[in-house]
Amino acid sequence: MELVIGTKKWSTWSLRPWLALKRVGVPFKEIEIELRRGDATEADIAKHSPSKLAPALKDGDLVVWDSLAICEYLAEKFPEAKLWPADPELRALARSAAAEMHSGFSSLRGECPMDLGLVKKADLSEATQKDVRKITERWNQLLKRSGGPFLLGEWSIADAFYTPVATRFRTYGVHLSDYGDTGAAGAYCERLLETPEFLAWEAEA
Numbered sequence: 001m002e003l004v005i006g007t008k009k010w011s012t013w014s015l016r017p018w019l020a021l022k023r024v025g026v027p028f029k030e031i032e033i034e035l036r037r038g039d040a041t042e043a044d045i046a047k048h049s050p051s052k053l054a055p056a057l058k059d060g061d062l063v064v065w066d067s068l069a070i071c072e073y074l075a076e077k078f079p080e081a082k083l084w085p086a087d088p089e090l091r092a093l094a095r096s097a098a099a100e101m102h103s104g105f106s107s108l109r110g111e112c113p114m115d116l117g118l119v120k121k122a123d124l125s126e127a128t129q130k131d132v133r134k135i136t137e138r139w140n141q142l143l144k145r146s147g148g149p150f151l152l153g154e155w156s157i158a159d160a161f162y163t164p165v166a167t168r169f170r171t172y173g174v175h176l177s178d179y180g181d182t183g184a185a186g187a188y189c190e191r192l193l194e195t196p197e198f199l200a201w202e203a204e205a
């Protein structure tokens with residue numbers, strides 16, 4: 001298998017399936033394409049994927065694009081890796097959380113882009129503060145339900161989707177205690193940034 005990814009320090013979308021593939025544990029080839037070069041980036045990604053966006057997974061002559069679709073493909077192809085929780089209710093909640101991240105929190109995403117080489121105190125807009133409050137509430141709610149240590153118990157695709165969020169909080173000096181956290185969400189945020197898989201990505205970024 002080959003995973004086409006964007007520049008590691010910036011590409012939140014690429015980080016998610018990369019973490020999932022590392023959890024699966026099968027060898028894969030990585031094709032890193034430099035982002036933010038306009039048409040040149042698009043042309044380079046188009047050699048691999050019809051979406052012209054990173055990430056894309058190549059498995060034989062099959063190309064799967066979009067981070068969530070790639071994670072779902074991996075979960076089906078490697079059921080023993082347990083990329084979603086085994087319990088149907090926890091699995092439904094994990095899918096809800098991943099989908100909510102995939103389609104939402106646009107203010108946070110726009111205002112606080114992932115940049116693993118940056119530390120910067122940011123004055124967050126009202127809309128982004130609202131996103132942070134909602135994420136804090138969601139993390140606390142789900143951690144309480146599952147008992148942790150990850151969002152829905154054992155590490156799952158939902159955690160892959162929130163790892164880039166944790167890097168944004170670290171980069172922009174966002175303290176979850178200022179947004180209603182009583183401790184669990186902040187500890188979870190740190191836990192996401194301490195997994196061996198994320199540390200390996202960061203070391204290569």
Ligand SMILES: N[C@@H](CCC(=O)N[C@@H](CS)C(=O)NCC(=O)O)C(=O)O
Pocket residue numbers: 006010011012013014035036037038041042045052053054055065066067068
């Ligand atoms: N919803 C897509 C989004 C993919 C996406 O926007 N990828 C960005 C990189 S993170 C990209 O390829 N941008 C092209 C560029 O920077 O020129 C997914 O989840 O895979």
